[in-house]
Amino acid sequence: MTMNRREFSAALIVGAAASFVSTRGLAAIAAPEKARNIVLVHGLFADGSCWSEVIARLQAAGLNVTAVQNPLTTLPDAVASALTVLERQEGPTVLVGHSFSGMIVTEAGVHPKVSALVYVAARAPDAGEDYTAMARKYATPPASAGIVFDGDQGRLTEEAFLRDFAGDIPEAKARVLYAVQEPFHKALLTGKTTQAAWRSKPSFYAVSTEDRTINPDLERFMARRMGAKTIEVKASHLSLISHPDEISQLILEAAGQRG
Template sequence: MMTRRDLNRTLAATVAAALLPGTASSQDAPRARNVVLVHGLFADGSCWSEVIPRLQAVGLNVTSVQNPLTTLEEAVAAAQRVLARQEGPTVLVGHSFSGMIVTEIGIDPKVSALVYVAARAPDAGEDYTALAKTYPTPPASAGIVFDGDEGRLSEAAFLKDFAGDLPMEKAKVLFAVQQPFREALLTGKTTRAAWRSKPSFYAVSTQDRTIDPDLERFMAKRMGAKTIELQASHLSLISHPQEIADLILEATGQLHGRRG
């Protein structure tokens, strides 16, 4: 039986969809030769290491941003500097928290399409934390520990709730390079929503224990994104790199030729 919460979510999604006349179809994405990847919390730029060679193999120019994870403003600035160096149409890809960055800077005329990988996708000025609280609290949240104003995931939470579908040896390597984040990062709000005007793509992780999968589905539906669902942990970019690479290739306008 549908609960009141389920009904409220359904109504919210319906209203949101009705209010999105400017949302671009994924079919509108022009062909791009550049891809800029942005990582989220509990990681660094190396988290894209399984996806990068698959994109480079078809001749794409790929750059992985080193997100400072200090404040939203500084994280946005770091990604903007990388974006400024690209020549021609560029697909902007964000994992996890960096969906905030993709949403903020994706309005740049150089950006041809947006790809969200189990990522936050707030509207302009939206309080993402408040939105997330309307869904069940993901288990990983309980594993965040702070040293002063620096936060990180405990090893137990990282291995079980963040990288739960990865081989233990690989997950431990990723834990070793985990970059702490500043608490101030979590207070930032986007001022723009690029997905309202740019073709958007979303990869939902159905086994996600870091962002609730139903929240991911809600955000993907609200933006009118071309959506795929992967039976993956929060780190689908590592456990399912080919599927993520294919979604990015579709956003660049090159997947059809590759499959043919």
């Protein structure tokens, strides 16, 4: 059977698409390289201390752990901070992001030292994708209404922080976390990733099923799209604090230390 030029071109396109899907799937399910280094990045309404519970567990497992202090100014600034820490690592490194810092993981994760990516209730855009437009396809999470601005700096009100950001954390502990909340700059939210590391690196995702900061169905969509090994945790947006065992185990799996 012969094909005309249009049919031949269409066949090439279909074949290329099938090859892309196959390659993406293989990248997602490939066994991650064994890593001793873990780099953690925090998102909005937080600082590096939000990883304290996870850090202690990973250190007890013998891993070298560093938490990046995200400047929350612009996406390029935030990526640069993560890259500076990645450059200091010796050998394969798992890059982990919570919430907004999934943008950083997606961009900085192409660094050659990064062996695997872990997203914890995190944004996971494609290269050049408008995350805000994608998020609008899902019901707006309640925390969005609790963001207030002082000039160019945004933060969560205490009520929204306790109810919608840290809803499954004891109130006394949540108030301590609220006290160290770092304000973010409006310019941070305008940045778009130029690369999508999850297209070439083994990826893992922890969905927070009770999340009131990012819609859980959006989290599921992003995890499914990247072909990530996915777990679901009955937790608020701060699963890394309320469920540190589950999050630590997922990171250990990404580091080739279990599973």
